Amino acid sequence: MAGIFMTRADFAFPVLGFPRDGDVMPFEDKALLLGKTGWLAGQDRHLGLEIVDSAGRRWVVSGLVPAEPPRKRWWRFGRADADREELEVELQEIEPQDFLAARARVEAEAVRIFDEGDEALAGIRSASTMAQLSEACFEITLRGQGCRILSGNRGIPIRSASEVAGRALLLSAAVQLSLGVDRLKIVEWLAEQALPVVMTSDEVDLFAKFRLTDQRRAAAGWEVERLIALLWALGAADMSPAGEDPDISTIIETVPPAGSMSVERFLAAELRSARELAGMAERYRDLSRHADAEYARDPSDENAYKVESAQRRYAALQWVINPDRISWS
Numbered sequence: 001m002a003g004i005f006m007t008r009a010d011f012a013f014p015v016l017g018f019p020r021d022g023d024v025m026p027f028e029d030k031a032l033l034l035g036k037t038g039w040l041a042g043q044d045r046h047l048g049l050e051i052v053d054s055a056g057r058r059w060v061v062s063g064l065v066p067a068e069p070p071r072k073r074w075w076r077f078g079r080a081d082a083d084r085e086e087l088e089v090e091l092q093e094i095e096p097q098d099f100l101a102a103r104a105r106v107e108a109e110a111v112r113i114f115d116e117g118d119e120a121l122a123g124i125r126s127a128s129t130m131a132q133l134s135e136a137c138f139e140i141t142l143r144g145q146g147c148r149i150l151s152g153n154r155g156i157p158i159r160s161a162s163e164v165a166g167r168a169l170l171l172s173a174a175v176q177l178s179l180g181v182d183r184l185k186i187v188e189w190l191a192e193q194a195l196p197v198v199m200t201s202d203e204v205d206l207f208a209k210f211r212l213t214d215q216r217r218a219a220a221g222w223e224v225e226r227l228i229a230l231l232w233a234l235g236a237a238d239m240s241p242a243g244e245d246p247d248i249s250t251i252i253e254t255v256p257p258a259g260s261m262s263v264e265r266f267l268a269a270e271l272r273s274a275r276e277l278a279g280m281a282e283r284y285r286d287l288s289r290h291a292d293a294e295y296a297r298d299p300s301d302e303n304a305y306k307v308e309s310a311q312r313r314y315a316a317l318q319w320v321i322n323p324d325r326i327s328w329s
Contacts, residue, residue, distance in 0.1 A: 003062050006034060006089035012054040014134035016102060020048040023113075023144050024106050026134035037061065037089050046089070054130040056098050059091040103133055106140075113144050143285070146278035146321050154274075159323045161271045164230055166197035167328060169266065171227040172255045174206060175248070178220035181258070183210070189257045196267070200329060224248060225309050229284075229316035231255065233277055234269040242287055242313060243306030277321050284314035 007030075015033065017025040019040065027033040033051070040046040041064060049061040067086040107124050114121045120139035127133035149156050173186050187207055199207075206212075206220060224246050231237035231251070240246050256263050271277065288310040295303040319326050 003065075003090040003092045004059075005065075005067070006030075006037065006061075006091055009059065009091055011051070012057070014130055015051050015053040016106070016130075016134065016137060018050040018052070018105065019045060021045060023140050024109055024137050025141060026137040028134070034089070041089070050094075051091070052097050052102050056096045056102075058094050058097045060094055061089055062092045063090045064088070065090045099130060099133075102130070103127060106133060106137055110140060113140060113147050141325055142318055142322070143282070145325065146281050146318070149274045149278040149321065150282065156274065156321075157323060158271070158274050158277065158321045159319070161234065161269055162196045162267055164233055164271060164320055165267045165269050166195040168227060168230040168234065168236075169193070169195055169256055169263070170197060170199065170203060171223045171230065172251070172259075173257060174203070174220040174223045175227060176252070176258060177206065177212070178217050178223075179248075179252075183207070183212075186257065193263055197328075202329075222308065222312065224251070225312035226316040227251065227255075229313040230320070232280070233271055233317065233320050235272055236261075236266070236269055239280070239313075242284070242309040243291070243302070271320070274321065277317060281314065281317040281321060284310055284317060288314050 011030060011033070013030070014026055014028050017027060017033065017036065019025070022045070025036060027036070037046055037049065040049060046061050047063065051059045051061075064087045067088040103124065107121075110121050110124050120136065120143065123136035123139065124133065127136050145156050149158075170190075173190060177183060177186055190207065206216065209216065212220070225242075228237065228240060228246055228251075232239040236254070237251065252258050254261055256266055288307070291303065291306040291310045295307050315326075319328055
């Protein structure tokens with residue numbers, strides 16, 4: 001039976017994706033759904049992915065097929081890329097699944113991940129719309145692997161120490177830039193290192209600017225919070241209390257490019273145990289929730305700082321323990 005291309009499917013968002021060999025995944029728009037399906041295809045894990053939309057319609061990914069070639073324009077004939085084959089994700093529509101059935105599937109997954117009484121489990125059970133269920137499912141995406149690690153599962157992969165160290169060096173360079181260190185010196189240093197990470201578009205833009213705006217400089221300065229989390233993960237620093245002014249001088253004196261430690265030694269650092277990392281991530285989730293509540297009660301600058309600090313450290317720790325789920329941004 002002929003299917004439909006994912007790009008043409010009329011999904012009612014948000015949708016839930018149920019892969020054959022992984023946790024349920026919520027998607028707010030088609031771009032996110034296409035991106036994740038492409039990532040699964042790169043690992044030969046796309047076949048059988050079920051998609052349930054907010055209207056209760058359901059599809060299953062049946063394969064990758066050649067896309068219909070675009071109409072050739074006269075100025076494109078004879079060009080090398082004119083005949084390049086593109087692939088589309090093909091879907092087969094299957095019997096619908098109502099909201100209650102979809103929620104029951106999610107709950108069945110969640111009870112194997114979260115302890116009874118966990119807010120995530122309560123959020124799934126209380127969801128009355130697909131939007132609420134999708135939001136609750138994000139806790140599975142974010143915390144599922146960490147909870148498995150804490151329950152004793154030793155087969156959960158985390159990021160390599162070299163990738164974490166490379167990312168920390170990029171953050172260190174950004175912090176140096178925010179403190180007024182000469183940009184050309186930092187760029188030259190980065191060019192010499194061949195770090196085992198790829199810069200984000202924001203990082204490329206940051207290091208390419210000849211003159212930083214005050215806003216850019218402040219944003220780079222905030223990276224010290226994520227840097228602290230990664231340094232702790234590498235066993236290179238203690239985790240200072242969130243919301244307190246960090247000891248930047250000690251970091252600068254220790255971490256390259258300006259610190260006393262060599263790049264080779266820094267990149268050879270070892271990560272703390274997966275259990276320690278997952279435990280600290282859960283701790284910072286709780287700290288982030290507490291900071292949000294304090295800010296709601298008293299929206300002072302001090303409380304706003306605590307919120308930002310806790311959230312940035314939490315995000316960095318989740319990045320370390322979720323290599324297949326969370327990208328650096």
